[in-house]
Structure formats: C-alpha cells, structure tokens
Amino acid sequence: MTPLIEVEHLTMRFGGLTAVDDVSFTAFPGQITAIIGPNGAGKTTVFNCITGFYRPTEGRLTLRGGDREYLLERMVGFRIAARARVARTFQNIRLFAGMTVLENLLVAQHNALMRASGYTLLGVLGIGAYGRAERGAVERARAWLERVKLIGQADRPAGELPYGSQRRLEIARAMCTGPALLCLDEPAAGLNPPESAELNELLISIRDQDRVGILLIEHDMSVVMSISDRVVVLDYGRKIADGTPAEVRANPAVIRAYLGDEEAPEAAHG
Amino acid sequence: MSLAISGSSTGVLDWPAAFKDALVTALVAGALGLFIVGFRTADFGKGLGFEYQFVDLAIACGVIFAGRFALSCARGGTSVVTLLLGAGLLAIALLAPLPSAFLRTVSGLAGVALLVAGTWTSVRGTSAGGGRIAALSAASDVLGTRVFPWFGAALLGVAVVLPFMPFADQKVMDLGILILTYVMLGWGLNIVVGLAGLLDLGYVAFYAVGAYAYAMLSTQHGWSFWMCLPVAGMLAATFGVVLGFPVLRLRGDYLAIVTLGFGEIIRIVLLNWTDFTQGPAGIGGIPSATLFGRVFAENAPAGGQTFHEWMEIPFSANHRLIFLYFVVLALALLTNFVTHRLRRLPVGRAWEALREDEVACQALGINPTNTKLTAFAIGAMFAGFAGTFFAAKQRFVSPESFVFIESAIILAIVVLGGMGSQVGVVLASIILIGLPEWFRDLGLYRMLVFGVAMVLIMVFKPRGLISRREPTIRLETGGGP
Structure with a gap:
C-alpha cells in the first residue's frame, strides 16, 4: 500500500530549542495513526509542520493525494489545505463563534463555492451556477450535521454550543473541506466517557466509510488503544516507538517515558 | 448619593x-x-x-x-x-x-x-423570575425577525418620499444629502470594519481619491459625472489594494495606525502637490451631475438644455438638490444591495470567518491575502463613488474636506450602529450627522450633546445600536432569508 503521508527526518528548532528532532514515520489512507507522548514531546509541533503553520527546519513531508505528490514543506499554509487537502482541528477549539453552525460548514467549502460564484463577479450579478453549488454545499453540510448529531442546532451560533458539540462540529467542518488527510489535535480532550465513545464511532466511520487517513494526537489511552491502527510515540521531540497498539504498549522505552525509570527517577516527567 | x-x-x-x-x-x-x-x-x-x-x-x-x-x-x-x-x-x-x-x-x-x-x-x-427573561428574549426575537425588515423598508419609504414633503426646503434637502452620503460611507466602511474586521482609520483617503478623480477629470478633460463615477470607483479600489498589500500582516491596533498614516499621506500629498492638485486652494468650478445631459441651472450653457426647459416646468433651485438627493440615495442603495449580496457569497462568509479566526481560515484553505484585499478594494470603491458624488455636489474640493475627523466620524457611525449591521449604520448616521445639525440652536452645547449621546449609546448598547447578527443562510428554508 502506498503511504498517504511520508514524514522524513522532520526537525523543527525554535532558536536553541529543538522541539522535533529527526522524526520519520508514515501514515496510510484509510488508517488511523495516533501520535502520543508526554506533554511537550513535540506532537502539536509535528502537526503544525504538516499543516503549514510552521516551516520545518529540516526534513521532507510528502503527501500523495490522487495521482499527485505534494511536498508540504514547500507550500504556503492555506494551499496545503486547499490543494493537498490536509484538514485539521485544533487543541483549543477554533470555530467561527459568531457565525451559525451551518455557516461554519459553508466556510469550509469556500474554495469550491468561490469557483462556482465566478470568483464573486458572477455571484454579485446573480448569474452562473452559484445557487446550485450553494444548495449542494448545504446538502453536504446537512449530511455531516446528521453524522455528528448537530442537525437540530444548524442555525445557532457555533459559540453557543456545549463543549462536546463544538468538538464534533470542528471535525465536521474539517471533513467538509473534503480532505485526504485529517489531522485531529486532541479531539477527546474534555469529553466525558459517553461522548468519548461516540467520538470513537465517528472516527471509525470516517476511516471506513470515507476512506480518509487520520492523524490523531490524543492523551486518552482508551481512545488511542481502541481505534488506532498504528501508534507513533514521541518523547522530547524524538520518536521512541512506532507500531501497532499492542506492540507499543509492550515497548519498554514507552513505559519508561510514561511511567519513569526506576533507576533514574529524576528523568520522569509527565 | x-x-x-x-x-x-x-x-x-x-x-x-x-x-x-x-x-x-x-x-x-x-x-x-x-x-x-x-x-x-x-x-x-x-x-x-x-x-x-x-x-x-x-x-x-x-x-x-x-x-x-x-x-x-x-x-x-x-x-x-x-x-x-x-x-x-x-x-x-x-x-x-x-x-x-x-x-x-x-x-x-x-x-x-x-x-x-x-x-x-x-x-x-409584569412578569416575574425566569419567565421575565424568557419573555424579554422572545420579545427581542420577535422584534428582530418581524419588525426589522419592516423597519428597513419603512426607512427607505421615508427616504423616497422626503423630497416631496411640503417641509422639504433647501435646508432639509441639504441635510438629507449629507446624511445619505454618510450612510453610504458607513455602508462602505462596514464591509472593511464590520464584516472583515479590519480596523481602518484612513477610510477618508479613498473618499478623497474619488473626489479628486472627478474634480480633475471633469475640469481638465471635460468628463461627465456618469463617466467618471466608475473610473473614480476603480481608482479608489486600486488605492485600496495598494494600501492593503503592506498592511496584510498587521492586525488590530497596528493596522489602525498604518491606515491612519495612509489617510494622512493622501491628504498631505493633495495639500502639497500644488502643480497637480492646486494644493490648499482646492479645485473649483466642478460641473454638477446631469440627467441625460440636461443640466440643473437657470440658463443653459451653449448648445445644452436645462432640466426645467426639458420638463417644461418653471425653474427652481430645489430641482438640483432633489436630483442630487436621489443620486446619492441610488448610490447608497447600490452599496447596500452589493453588500447584501456579498454577505451571502463565499467571499462575504470568508470575510466574517477571517474576522472571527484567521488561523482557522488558513486551516480551511482560505487565502487570507486575497480575501483581505477584496475587502479593502470593495470598501474603497464605494468610498470612491461617494467622493465623486461629494465633488459633484459641492462643486469644489480641497484637502480641508478630507481630514482625519471625517474618518473618525465614519468609523463612529459603523461602531455605534453595531458592527456589520446595515440598519444600524442608518440610525447612527441620523444620530451622529442629523442631530448635530438639528441642535444647531444649542450653539456650543451642540458637541456636548453629541458626546453625551455617544457615551449613552456605548453605556446602554456597548455592541452598537443593533448588535444582532442575521445569519446569511438558514437550514430550514435551505436558502438565504
């Protein structure tokens, strides 16, 4: 199987601090790849490099979408989302709080709608196929609202939704961009056990029905171990393990990173 | 106490x-x-x-x-x-x-x-406890969904019949034109500040570009008002893009300061480039707008025809004012219509999204550069139209008319009206432009009343007169409201 994204020798330095140090891994389409590690291990930095918010100091990020290859480290942030079709969510939710739930999902389909509206010119004059394109976009949004169980809230401002619903809406918004790779930064943070179980089902359905590759940063081990196909473990910016959940769970280096070393307790952190 | x-x-x-x-x-x-x-x-x-x-x-x-x-x-x-x-x-x-x-x-x-x-x-x-709050919010909802559209239509109706009222003398028409000019400027700036969330303190610069474009093209090259209008709009939009480029990376206060500087640069260039703009003396003798080539004057120029001859009615100085009133009303309504359209288009939603969260916009593949530049350009274009109208109405332009306080007043109209609210801009223009004129009898206390009105609005309505945001689309109806 050809990998969806290949991360090779990724290094990110901020001044004297090396946040990510020579990390390489691959993720495959239709699989959930979890990135775990203690706080400050560099997980979100890896995400920010992949989604173009940081320009990596070293390394190569190759994304294969369709029959094309994109070198993500050379692309401007918004083009990674627009062309290479990488979507993401944020650790601290970033919805358009004042806009309604439905509008959030339409903004996610901006580029397709922009083309349909003749880059605004035809749209202002009311000619062209914009009306039809917008109806299609609304239908797509409606389908996603049903999947994340927010269909009854469509016309409420997104900022008024409860926390768990905002998390689900952010995933729906990312999926409305029609991504090849979905990067989720701690989607289960702050969810209660039933909500967390619902999230698992949603992610599995995205993987199996939509055949989208998922990169997942998560602290909640019940989520990680039950739904991931592969797990990459980072510690102090380095990769210390990579494999199936069972392999990673048995890996002594991982246990040391999470629980600390008995001989050297000062190395423990969390 | x-x-x-x-x-x-x-x-x-x-x-x-x-x-x-x-x-x-x-x-x-x-x-x-x-x-x-x-x-x-x-x-x-x-x-x-x-x-x-x-x-x-x-x-x-x-x-x-x-x-x-x-x-x-x-x-x-x-x-x-x-x-x-x-x-x-x-x-x-x-x-x-x-x-x-x-x-x-x-x-x-x-x-x-x-x-x-x-x-x-x-x-x-009359109602107690939790029911009271529910009743209030229900009342405000009813007010929002039922009364507001009618309120806008009622305002428009008043605006259309105003010139034909018996009390509509020259003073009333002048005030009406002034208010409508500010309504138009407010609506234009609303695109930049209210929708795209870019704080622009130099908006009057584009107004000046439009005014000088018409002043110079008409006096030196004999262009008519209607030919100049689109050209001046384009020119102002170009200036909007020129200003937009260097400030794209700036946000909030920094953006405000740079736009303020830009506004002053334009004014100072107009003041000092005497060969080109005639400097502080200004440009006079600008022709007024014409209706199908008919001028509004008592005596026709050589080869021309006047409006009252054409209509075969006796001459009245009020005709010109009434005509200008309808021109600016039409221009303002055009601004409103286009803004209304744009809000429902992807670009309008992207503006609002950019105002809410720029980082999230990038993650969704929205090009922030283009989106901001369109906002600057379209906002500037309407200021250019308004400037052309201003020059045609005053028949004289000088840098005096484009000082910083004008930008501040237009911004105050947008903020007091409620960011992004179209009806709010109208109300705020009437209050900020109309009231000081009506209170002229108060003399020096006039600005005091102005200040008190602003303080009161900000105390009781901190998010502007109309802070309700109307969604651009609803799911139940499947289309725009």
Missing part, C-alpha cells in the same frame, strides 16, 4: 430616603452649576460685568430634583410616579416659556428618558 438606590433595590420604595437623595443631588448640582451657569460675564458698554442667571439655575436644579426622584421611584417599582414626572418635564419643555433653548432641550431629554425608564420598569415588573 446612592442612598435610595441601594436601599430600594429590593423593590419597595423608601419615600423619605428617595426624597433626601433627590434633594442632595439637586443641591450638589446647584453648587456645581452656581459659577458655571449662575454667573455670566457680559459686555455692558463700559466694561465687563456680571449677568445673573439664577432663574436658569433654579429651573435646572428643579429638573434634576424631579428626575432623580423619578428614577428612584422607577427603581422602587413605583413607575407611575416616574411616568407622571417624565410627562410633566416633557410638557414643561414643550409648553412652558423657559428662558433658554438649552434648558428646554435638557428638560425635554430628561422627560423622554424618564418615560422610557418608567415604561421599562412597568414592562419588566
């Missing part, structure tokens, strides 16, 4: 305390006003002397006493007294022979305020 207020917050009015509180307030006001209002230096011919205005002071103290007492009553739940006192003050303002216009205004405003406070208290008092 808040004895009665704090004492009566439980809803039972403590009459002696309220009385005492009102008395103390009136005495303090009297002491403060003794030297400000009570004495006045006047020229008696043989030198300066004092004029005494103790009657004015006493009346003002009386108004203050009544007002304070009525407010205490409202707090205490006895809104009948508040309403009676409010009506009384209003009646005094309208009917009694008060010694000055200022007192008349103060007592009138106090009366209106008391009537509002009394009505508010009695409305709030």
Whole structure:
C-alpha cells in the first residue's frame, strides 16, 4: 500500500530549542495513526509542520493525494489545505463563534463555492451556477450535521454550543473541506466517557466509510488503544516507538517515558 | 448619593430616603452649576460685568430634583410616579416659556428618558423570575425577525418620499444629502470594519481619491459625472489594494495606525502637490451631475438644455438638490444591495470567518491575502463613488474636506450602529450627522450633546445600536432569508 503521508527526518528548532528532532514515520489512507507522548514531546509541533503553520527546519513531508505528490514543506499554509487537502482541528477549539453552525460548514467549502460564484463577479450579478453549488454545499453540510448529531442546532451560533458539540462540529467542518488527510489535535480532550465513545464511532466511520487517513494526537489511552491502527510515540521531540497498539504498549522505552525509570527517577516527567 | 438606590433595590420604595437623595443631588448640582451657569460675564458698554442667571439655575436644579426622584421611584417599582414626572418635564419643555433653548432641550431629554425608564420598569415588573427573561428574549426575537425588515423598508419609504414633503426646503434637502452620503460611507466602511474586521482609520483617503478623480477629470478633460463615477470607483479600489498589500500582516491596533498614516499621506500629498492638485486652494468650478445631459441651472450653457426647459416646468433651485438627493440615495442603495449580496457569497462568509479566526481560515484553505484585499478594494470603491458624488455636489474640493475627523466620524457611525449591521449604520448616521445639525440652536452645547449621546449609546448598547447578527443562510428554508 502506498503511504498517504511520508514524514522524513522532520526537525523543527525554535532558536536553541529543538522541539522535533529527526522524526520519520508514515501514515496510510484509510488508517488511523495516533501520535502520543508526554506533554511537550513535540506532537502539536509535528502537526503544525504538516499543516503549514510552521516551516520545518529540516526534513521532507510528502503527501500523495490522487495521482499527485505534494511536498508540504514547500507550500504556503492555506494551499496545503486547499490543494493537498490536509484538514485539521485544533487543541483549543477554533470555530467561527459568531457565525451559525451551518455557516461554519459553508466556510469550509469556500474554495469550491468561490469557483462556482465566478470568483464573486458572477455571484454579485446573480448569474452562473452559484445557487446550485450553494444548495449542494448545504446538502453536504446537512449530511455531516446528521453524522455528528448537530442537525437540530444548524442555525445557532457555533459559540453557543456545549463543549462536546463544538468538538464534533470542528471535525465536521474539517471533513467538509473534503480532505485526504485529517489531522485531529486532541479531539477527546474534555469529553466525558459517553461522548468519548461516540467520538470513537465517528472516527471509525470516517476511516471506513470515507476512506480518509487520520492523524490523531490524543492523551486518552482508551481512545488511542481502541481505534488506532498504528501508534507513533514521541518523547522530547524524538520518536521512541512506532507500531501497532499492542506492540507499543509492550515497548519498554514507552513505559519508561510514561511511567519513569526506576533507576533514574529524576528523568520522569509527565 | 446612592442612598435610595441601594436601599430600594429590593423593590419597595423608601419615600423619605428617595426624597433626601433627590434633594442632595439637586443641591450638589446647584453648587456645581452656581459659577458655571449662575454667573455670566457680559459686555455692558463700559466694561465687563456680571449677568445673573439664577432663574436658569433654579429651573435646572428643579429638573434634576424631579428626575432623580423619578428614577428612584422607577427603581422602587413605583413607575407611575416616574411616568407622571417624565410627562410633566416633557410638557414643561414643550409648553412652558423657559428662558433658554438649552434648558428646554435638557428638560425635554430628561422627560423622554424618564418615560422610557418608567415604561421599562412597568414592562419588566409584569412578569416575574425566569419567565421575565424568557419573555424579554422572545420579545427581542420577535422584534428582530418581524419588525426589522419592516423597519428597513419603512426607512427607505421615508427616504423616497422626503423630497416631496411640503417641509422639504433647501435646508432639509441639504441635510438629507449629507446624511445619505454618510450612510453610504458607513455602508462602505462596514464591509472593511464590520464584516472583515479590519480596523481602518484612513477610510477618508479613498473618499478623497474619488473626489479628486472627478474634480480633475471633469475640469481638465471635460468628463461627465456618469463617466467618471466608475473610473473614480476603480481608482479608489486600486488605492485600496495598494494600501492593503503592506498592511496584510498587521492586525488590530497596528493596522489602525498604518491606515491612519495612509489617510494622512493622501491628504498631505493633495495639500502639497500644488502643480497637480492646486494644493490648499482646492479645485473649483466642478460641473454638477446631469440627467441625460440636461443640466440643473437657470440658463443653459451653449448648445445644452436645462432640466426645467426639458420638463417644461418653471425653474427652481430645489430641482438640483432633489436630483442630487436621489443620486446619492441610488448610490447608497447600490452599496447596500452589493453588500447584501456579498454577505451571502463565499467571499462575504470568508470575510466574517477571517474576522472571527484567521488561523482557522488558513486551516480551511482560505487565502487570507486575497480575501483581505477584496475587502479593502470593495470598501474603497464605494468610498470612491461617494467622493465623486461629494465633488459633484459641492462643486469644489480641497484637502480641508478630507481630514482625519471625517474618518473618525465614519468609523463612529459603523461602531455605534453595531458592527456589520446595515440598519444600524442608518440610525447612527441620523444620530451622529442629523442631530448635530438639528441642535444647531444649542450653539456650543451642540458637541456636548453629541458626546453625551455617544457615551449613552456605548453605556446602554456597548455592541452598537443593533448588535444582532442575521445569519446569511438558514437550514430550514435551505436558502438565504
């Protein structure tokens, strides 16, 4: 199987601090790849490099979408989302709080709608196929609202939704961009056990029905171990393990990173 | 001085305390006003002397006493007294022979305020507890969905029939044109500030570009108003893009400072590039707008025809003003229509999304550069149209007309109206532009009233007169509302 994204020798330095140090891994389409590690291990930095918010100091990020290859480290942030079709969510939710739930999902389909509206010119004059394109976009949004169980809230401002619903809406918004790779930064943070179980089902359905590759940063081990196909473990910016959940769970280096070393307790952190 | 207020917050009015509180307030006001209002230096011919205005002071103290007492009553739940006192003050303002216009205004405003406070208290008092809040929010929803569209239509109706009213003399038409010009500028700036969230303090620069474009093209090359209008709009939009490029990376305060600087640069260039713009002398003799080539003048120029000859009606100087009024009304409505359209297009939603969260926009593949530049360009284009109209109306332009305070007033209109609200801009223009003109009788107190009005709006409606945001699309209907 050809990998969806290949991360090779990724290094990110901020001044004297090396946040990510020579990390390489691959993720495959239709699989959930979890990135775990203690706080400050560099997980979100890896995400920010992949989604173009940081320009990596070293390394190569190759994304294969369709029959094309994109070198993500050379692309401007918004083009990674627009062309290479990488979507993401944020650790601290970033919805358009004042806009309604439905509008959030339409903004996610901006580029397709922009083309349909003749880059605004035809749209202002009311000619062209914009009306039809917008109806299609609304239908797509409606389908996603049903999947994340927010269909009854469509016309409420997104900022008024409860926390768990905002998390689900952010995933729906990312999926409305029609991504090849979905990067989720701690989607289960702050969810209660039933909500967390619902999230698992949603992610599995995205993987199996939509055949989208998922990169997942998560602290909640019940989520990680039950739904991931592969797990990459980072510690102090380095990769210390990579494999199936069972392999990673048995890996002594991982246990040391999470629980600390008995001989050297000062190395423990969390 | 808040004895009665704090004492009566439980809803039972403590009459002696309220009385005492009102008395103390009136005495303090009297002491403060003794030297400000009570004495006045006047020229008696043989030198300066004092004029005494103790009657004015006493009346003002009386108004203050009544007002304070009525407010205490409202707090205490006895809104009948508040309403009676409010009506009384209003009646005094309208009917009694008060010694000055200022007192008349103060007592009138106090009366209106008391009537509002009394009505508010009695409305709030009718339902209790949680039901009260639900009723209020339901009422505001009904107000929002039912009344607002009608309100906008009613305003438009008033605007259309205004020139044909018997009281529509030259003064009224001038004021109408002025307000509509600011409505148009407010709507244009609303795209940049209200929708895209880019704080622009130099908006008047684009207004100046439009005005000078028409002034120079018409006086030097003989272009007509209608030919110049699109050209000036394009030119202003180009300037918008030119300003937009360097400031794309800036946000908030930094953006505001750079745009402020840009506005000043344009004005100073106009002032100093004497060969090109005639500097501080300005450009005069600008032709006015024409209707199908017919000029609005008493005598036709060589080879031309005047409007009144064409229509075969007697000449009236008002025709030109009425025509200009409808031109600016049409331009303002065009601005409104286009903004309305744009909000429902992807670019409009992207503007609002950019205002809410730029990082999230990038993650969704929205090009922030292009989106911001379109906002700057379209906002500037409407300022250019308004500038062209301004030059055609005044028939004279000079850098004096494009000072920073103009930008500040336009921004104040947008902020007071409620960011992004189209009807709010109209209301704010009427209040900020119309009221100072109507209150001209107040003389120096005029700007005081202006300031008080702004403070009051910001205290009671901190998010602007109309802070409700209408969604651009709803799921139930499947289309725009």
